[in-house]
Amino acid sequence: MRFGGTVELHLHMDICMSFEAVASLDPTIDADTYQRHFVGPERFDSLASFLDSTGHHVDLLQTERGLRTCMRDLRAQLAADNALHAEPRFAPLLHLQGDLSAREVVEIVVEEARDWQRDGLSCAVILCTLRHFSEAESIQTAELATALHSEDLPVAFDLAGDEAGYAFSTHLLAFEIVRRAGGPFTVHAGEARGPESVVEVLDHLQPRRIGHGIRAVEDPDLVARLVREGVHLEACPSCNVQLSVVPSMAEHPIDALAAAGVSISISTDQRGITDTTVTNEMRRLVDAFGWDRAVLARRQLDALEAAFVTEPKRAALRERLVESWA
Secondary structure (H helix, E strand, C coil): CCCCCEEEEEEEHHHCCCHHHHHHHCCCCCHHHHHHHCCCCCCCCCHHHHHHCCHHHHHCCCCHHHHHHHHHHHHHHHHHCCEEEEEEEECHHHCCCCCCCHHHHHHHHHHHHHHHHHCCCEECEEEEEECCCCHHHHHHHHHHHHHHCCCCCCEEEEEECCCCCCCCHHHHHHHHHHHHCCCCECCEECCCCCHHHHHHHHHHHCCCEEEECHHHHHCHHHHHHHHHHCCEEEECHHHHHHCCCCCCHHHCCHHHHHHCCCEEEECCECHHHHCCCHHHHHHHHHHHHCCCHHHHHHHHHHHHHHCCCCHHHHHHHHHHHHHHHC
């Protein structure tokens, strides 16, 4: 099956580096070492164990050179994946082991993202705070997102990390800062915890988008609420299987949620550790559920409708996307 253009909303750029990028930053790393330390196993036993494995990537991204190499490498990966729009996200406070300030870290990534746009790839940048961060650290990240957000290159806010191990309430003030400024945001929920995690963020934040959210399928009333409120779910099927959130691709909730009318899209989460692309994800969904081109195109259009872009840009991207799938 021939695929059209892709729109990827859930993409942790700081755990996506290819072997070539890693080796350029540390020539002592050979292909075997990369495979053992930078690509994850077929299965992690939990989200927490996965999070413990991300340090090899992040350790190389403590300098301007590292950050620029990562973004340029990711741009090449997205080009090969026929991407029309992508929204790389990362936690800037994880990149302060060198001489860079948090603002400098974000400015470097935003500058590279502007190069993506000049090169024809629409994008936004999402700044993550993490569940184990303090309230002050989350506020710092939220203030960076609002300070550097612009209409031509949106900078959004997100909460990621171990949702089962840390309270959501610590980060409410940070979200309030973003909301008061009218800034875009998304939030991880319904991955390591069940549907109650999704209900929590819906009740407190009324988000347009939720990262993952797939465990909403366990509560039919919640699924109906997602449809009624038009909330989009950023699904990452292979990553969910790798992190043991679901037993197999054939048992992934994406098909049931889509059939129920939930707006849902296809992302990789982390191309490096999961070793996948959106194109690969679509092939796996075809194999698992028999999805045809119309269903796959609908998932890309769902993603575009939820993307952090202006309405004129959305309209232009929609025209390109529809043409690519025709």
